[in-house]
Amino acid sequence: MFKKFCIAVLVIFGISTVFCAASGAGEHGGKSGNWEKKIKWAKVPAVVQAAIEKHTVGGKITEIVKKSEDGKIVYEFEVQKDGKELDLRVASDGTYLGEEDAEGNITGSEAGAQADKTWIDKFEVTNAQFATFLNAKNADRFDEQMEIEPGPDGTYGAEAGRERFPVRYVDWHGAAGFCRWAGKRLPTEAEWEKAARGTDGRPFPWGDAIDGSRANFLSSGDPYDEGTTPVGFYDGKNPGTQDSPSPYGVYDLAGNVGEWVADWYAPDAYQTGPSRNPTGPAAGQARSGRGASWQHPPELLRSTMRYSGRPDARYDYVGFRCARDGGQMARLFQQRFS
Numbered sequence: 001m002f003k004k005f006c007i008a009v010l011v012i013f014g015i016s017t018v019f020c021a022a023s024g025a026g027e028h029g030g031k032s033g034n035w036e037k038k039i040k041w042a043k044v045p046a047v048v049q050a051a052i053e054k055h056t057v058g059g060k061i062t063e064i065v066k067k068s069e070d071g072k073i074v075y076e077f078e079v080q081k082d083g084k085e086l087d088l089r090v091a092s093d094g095t096y097l098g099e100e101d102a103e104g105n106i107t108g109s110e111a112g113a114q115a116d117k118t119w120i121d122k123f124e125v126t127n128a129q130f131a132t133f134l135n136a137k138n139a140d141r142f143d144e145q146m147e148i149e150p151g152p153d154g155t156y157g158a159e160a161g162r163e164r165f166p167v168r169y170v171d172w173h174g175a176a177g178f179c180r181w182a183g184k185r186l187p188t189e190a191e192w193e194k195a196a197r198g199t200d201g202r203p204f205p206w207g208d209a210i211d212g213s214r215a216n217f218l219s220s221g222d223p224y225d226e227g228t229t230p231v232g233f234y235d236g237k238n239p240g241t242q243d244s245p246s247p248y249g250v251y252d253l254a255g256n257v258g259e260w261v262a263d264w265y266a267p268d269a270y271q272t273g274p275s276r277n278p279t280g281p282a283a284g285q286a287r288s289g290r291g292a293s294w295q296h297p298p299e300l301l302r303s304t305m306r307y308s309g310r311p312d313a314r315y316d317y318v319g320f321r322c323a324r325d326g327g328q329m330a331r332l333f334q335q336r337f338s
């Protein structure tokens with residue numbers, strides 16, 4: 001039932017079909033003593049109803065299954081929205097457990113809410129900032145499609161008018177190198193997810209629903225369609241926008257550019273890794289990405305969605321932001337470069 005989702009993942013970060021199909025090692029619900037049965041909405045506890053109403057975002061629930069997994073009760077909701085099918089999971093105490101893909105892997109989880117305090121950039125890294133890095137490192141710009149050009153003296157600068165737009169066409173190595181140079185590092189997936197979700201499991205960084213006043217997605221109606229918006233555009237001051245930070249004051253986690261994070265990607269990372277401060281598998285073929293982009297429909301911008309891409313791949317819809325240890329999530333983060 002999640003073939004479509006799987007394909008969406010492929011499209012977003014260009015990962016191979018083989019990789020996706022080979023990921024199905026999950027033994028979800030297969031242990032003895034577990035059970036499941038279809039139930040009606042009226043039989044769902046109020047706390048679970050409240051959680052699922054937040055996450056269906058206007059979708060239509062077509063099936064509810066109550067099941068036991070390792071002695072815990074989990075409610076699974078099949079939801080139709082905009083011609084797509086979602087499979088959302090909520091624990092009996094109302095904890096949102098993420099989504100399940102075709103192979104039984106959970107695509108997001110509460111693990112993100114258990115990352116310890118971290119500083120994370122308030123904005124995606126911009127073209128101007130990345131040009132400063134390239135000059136400092138005497139580095140190549142990686143890709144001529146970047147909105148960064150060499151000037152008469154040979155040093156790089158952002159294309160005129162594109163200074164505050166997020167850098168893209170940067171591969172994972174370039175993103176990690178920038179953060180290192182800036183005295184920071186890429187955020188882990190769990191840190192990114194916590195920065196987006198806060199501790200209340202909200203589906204989008206600013207709350208429960210998405211529209212074109214909140215984030216840059218496909219055909220979202222921003223003045224820059226179809227392309228990126230300047231970082232921090234959705235601040236309530238620009239016409240047609242509402243101020244849309246995450247609970248920690250972070251902007252554009254959902255949409256604009258998708259964002260590389262530190263972890264190697266594994267479909268089952270949230271099931272097999274530690275529940276506190278997970279850093280992903282020790283090795284892999286692809287790196288994780290989060291947040292979707294200006295090229296993707298709004299439902300793919302939910303904070304639990306996970307993507308992956310080859311570390312040497314560059315995309316016109318993927319950039320990054322940095323993080324560093326200690327302190328609080330983002331709220332007063334000072335960019336090292338303005």
Ligand SMILES: [Ca+2]
Nearest residue numbers: 216217219220
């Ligand atoms: Ca848009």
Ligand SMILES: [Ca+2]
Nearest residue numbers: 252253255257
């Ligand atoms: Ca983003």
